[in-house]
Amino acid sequence: xxxxxxxxxPVVRGAMGxxxxxxxxxxxxxRMTHQAAIALGLSLRVLADASHDxxxxxxxxxxxxxxxxxxxxRDFATGCEVVTFDHEHVPGALIAxxxxxxxxxxxxxxxxxxxxxxxVMRERLLALGVPVPPxxxxxxxxxxxxxxxxxxxxxxxKAATGGYDGKxxxxxxxxxxxxxxxxxxxxxxxEQRVPLLRELAAVVARSPYGQAxxxxxxxxxxxxxxxxxxxxxxxxxxxxxxxEAQSLAIRLADxxxxxxxxxxxxxxxxxxxxxxxxxxxxxxxxxxxxxxxRTSQFEQHLRAVLDYPLGxxxxxAPWVVMANLLGGDGDADLDRRLHLLMGRDPALKVHxxxxxxxxxxxxxxxxxxxxxxxxxxxxxxxGAHYLRTGEWTQ
Amino acid sequence: xxxxxxxxxPVVRGAMGxxxxxxxxxxxxxRMTHQAAIALGLSLRVLADASHDxxxxxxxxxxxxxxxxxxxxRDFATGCEVVTFDHEHVPGALIAxxxxxxxxxxxxxxxxxxxxxxxVMRERLLALGVPVPPxxxxxxxxxxxxxxxxxxxxxxxKAATGGYDGKxxxxxxxxxxxxxxxxxxxxxxxEQRVPLLRELAAVVARSPYGQAxxxxxxxxxxxxxxxxxxxxxxxxxxxxxxxEAQSLAIRLADxxxxxxxxxxxxxxxxxxxxxxxxxxxxxxxxxxxxxxxRTSQFEQHLRAVLDYPLGxxxxxAPWVVMANLLGGDGDADLDRRLHLLMGRDPALKVHxxxxxxxxxxxxxxxxxxxxxxxxxxxxxxxGAHYLRTGEWTQ
Numbered sequence: 045x046x047x048x049x050x051x052x053x054p055v056v057r058g059a060m061g062x063x064x065x066x067x068x069x070x071x072x073x074x075r076m077t078h079q080a081a082i083a084l085g086l087s088l089r090v091l092a093d094a095s096h097d098x099x100x101x102x103x104x105x106x107x108x109x110x111x112x113x114x115x116x117x118r119d120f121a122t123g124c125e126v127v128t129f130d131h132e133h134v135p136g137a138l139i140a141x142x143x144x145x146x147x148x149x150x151x152x153x154x155x156x157x158x159x160x161x162x163x164v165m166r167e168r169l170l171a172l173g174v175p176v177p178p179x180x181x182x183x184x185x186x187x188x189x190x191x192x193x194x195x196x197x198x199x200x201x202k203a204a205t206g207g208y209d210g211k212x213x214x215x216x217x218x219x220x221x222x223x224x225x226x227x228x229x230x231x232x233x234x235e236q237r238v239p240l241l242r243e244l245a246a247v248v249a250r251s252p253y254g255q256a257x258x259x260x261x262x263x264x265x266x267x268x269x270x271x272x273x274x275x276x277x278x279x280x281x282x283x284x285x286x287x288e289a290q291s292l293a294i295r296l297a298d299x300x301x302x303x304x305x306x307x308x309x310x311x312x313x314x315x316x317x318x319x320x321x322x323x324x325x326x327x328x329x330x331x332x333x334x335x336x337x338r339t340s341q342f343e344q345h346l347r348a349v350l351d352y353p354l355g356x357x358x359x360x361a362p363w364v365v366m367a368n369l370l371g372g373d374g375d376a377d378l379d380r381r382l383h384l385l386m387g388r389d390p391a392l393k394v395h396x397x398x399x400x401x402x403x404x405x406x407x408x409x410x411x412x413x414x415x416x417x418x419x420x421x422x423x424x425x426x427g428a429h430y431l432r433t434g435e436w437t438q
Numbered sequence: 439x440x441x442x443x444x445x446x447x448p449v450v451r452g453a454m455g456x457x458x459x460x461x462x463x464x465x466x467x468x469r470m471t472h473q474a475a476i477a478l479g480l481s482l483r484v485l486a487d488a489s490h491d492x493x494x495x496x497x498x499x500x501x502x503x504x505x506x507x508x509x510x511x512r513d514f515a516t517g518c519e520v521v522t523f524d525h526e527h528v529p530g531a532l533i534a535x536x537x538x539x540x541x542x543x544x545x546x547x548x549x550x551x552x553x554x555x556x557x558v559m560r561e562r563l564l565a566l567g568v569p570v571p572p573x574x575x576x577x578x579x580x581x582x583x584x585x586x587x588x589x590x591x592x593x594x595x596k597a598a599t600g601g602y603d604g605k606x607x608x609x610x611x612x613x614x615x616x617x618x619x620x621x622x623x624x625x626x627x628x629e630q631r632v633p634l635l636r637e638l639a640a641v642v643a644r645s646p647y648g649q650a651x652x653x654x655x656x657x658x659x660x661x662x663x664x665x666x667x668x669x670x671x672x673x674x675x676x677x678x679x680x681x682e683a684q685s686l687a688i689r690l691a692d693x694x695x696x697x698x699x700x701x702x703x704x705x706x707x708x709x710x711x712x713x714x715x716x717x718x719x720x721x722x723x724x725x726x727x728x729x730x731x732r733t734s735q736f737e738q739h740l741r742a743v744l745d746y747p748l749g750x751x752x753x754x755a756p757w758v759v760m761a762n763l764l765g766g767d768g769d770a771d772l773d774r775r776l777h778l779l780m781g782r783d784p785a786l787k788v789h790x791x792x793x794x795x796x797x798x799x800x801x802x803x804x805x806x807x808x809x810x811x812x813x814x815x816x817x818x819x820x821g822a823h824y825l826r827t828g829e830w831t832q
Contacts (some may be wrong), residue, residue, distance in 0.1 A: 057775060060792055083788065084776075085776075102472070102497070102498050103496070104494070353781035383745075386748075387747035390750045393480065396477070396479025432792070
């Protein structure tokens, strides 16, 4: 039995008297959140940059506007019980202004700052006693030089704000290599190049009520700074480390006051776990949950921001592998490839985002599920590779 | 490996060069098909009666128009690679006219007729040697009297066209009781009231290429002519009868030239199976497949009408039970009930259709999955009952 838990604010109601949810950003995260919203009787409203955005192609309540305009954001939020995000690019000051006006924006600006500013995040995590790579703020060549003297070259230079998918991250071996970034005026931090065994992610959701739910820890396989594959659960991860990662994610969500889904990207090193990045939204490392967990990250994000009780996060199969589909030849006949892939692997789940194909762009993903990791991983890889290149390989 | 299978017609392409699919009718079947379409990179176009229809609330490409207007249908179909249906109410003559013009409508009028006209269906099935209840066309009291003399009162009188969810079906015990129907001018047939053990359904999909895929046979539990519960697989069904039902569904799909999903509603009797009704679209008896099968009936319907290879139909859990949510008190606070239900059963999957709540109207469904049938069935029943009434009972 559940205890009564009355809402503390009026509800902006749509169809069936259910709350109206808005999402800023029209990318694939909004697109997949919309799928989950439909089941819950909701229709996601989307503030998109353009009418051909991934989510704008498939949702009914689409507003084309700027996520950097206070007026556009206010108009959008006013018709919603709650507004949430498909990306981290909405300026915190605008979110804070809307919060002051009494609008319900989740995650809130105070929490979201830690996913927007890597320097703020690092300093906060350090203060919380959460293990992070050695780092320092950099505002001059001297700062960088001092850090490298202690930790050795090469180092990882990062833009404090605005980076994603490897953008805004540079491995530099000398002051000369770092010169363009140092001269750019961008706020920077430097981190030790940590010798890592692999990358993991712990994805958690938290509601305003304070309930938290976490999925099994996954391994994220990176190539060129982009996640290409997610293995759920992380193969061979000790129960101890898995529990540590999950506990860390829950503790962080709580300490930072996160509402909604948060992905904690982790480095597994010989001496334990380090937090790499935080994302406060449904995340690529959680796409496998659509078929692979009883509650997907997209449904969970909606439940969390609406302050509904969270759903069960147990897996639906022993192994689940998601492979990202990166854009290849823009002129490829995707219809034909999809056709032939469906014939070869009738159990593979294909997700395409409706986006224009550009080399290297994330335009979809495939998910395989089963009892044998090698088999599942091979199927996911073959599927993604074939859709990208038109060639059957492993 | 799959063999090459080139399409025989040009493709009307939308985003990513993928084909554009239209669905006539804006009900929950279109709504759930849209969810499946999003994953495949498609955006379903919907011809809806009104902008507040279940699917019209959530899809981008919505046209409000009449499914009884040739002009509306033609305009809609012209922008689509293929047009399919959320219901059986489009007049066959209009579909045939569009087919003559070269438009791609699936299932085609020749097949669909058997889901639109029960008398045509009965006669065709009889000719195919498929077991059906004893029946006769009725155009006078004498016809009815003659049938009842042979098979005994009461008999089941049915409108040949236009019925659904128990509408257009009457159990009558005398000529007097049948008089209003006989006088109505509606084309009628009469059937023996078959002593049945239970009702089953075999749901199949077939592509133009001729590939067929069938899900496990389910038990459909009826109340007042409306399906209230679906148990997958049908508990205690012998392998022999299950195979017979599946074979029958595949044979019928093939013989009738069905493209898309077809539900074959069956009576299980002491002497074997009888076909009750056919529906040529995703069907209430297949809603459990959204979470309960590797490929849902909605995805499969899209794959079939687009002539993609079909997906795997294996179950994702040993037992899956779907319970329909019928409208109760229209003033109920569904948001609050949803909240409390999610707290009580965090693994239950809830589907709400965005429809105005009216007593007895299908406004959603819930699905439970697990290892123990009794537990799964109880959870589905409790969930649907609570959402309807606000009371926790079994």
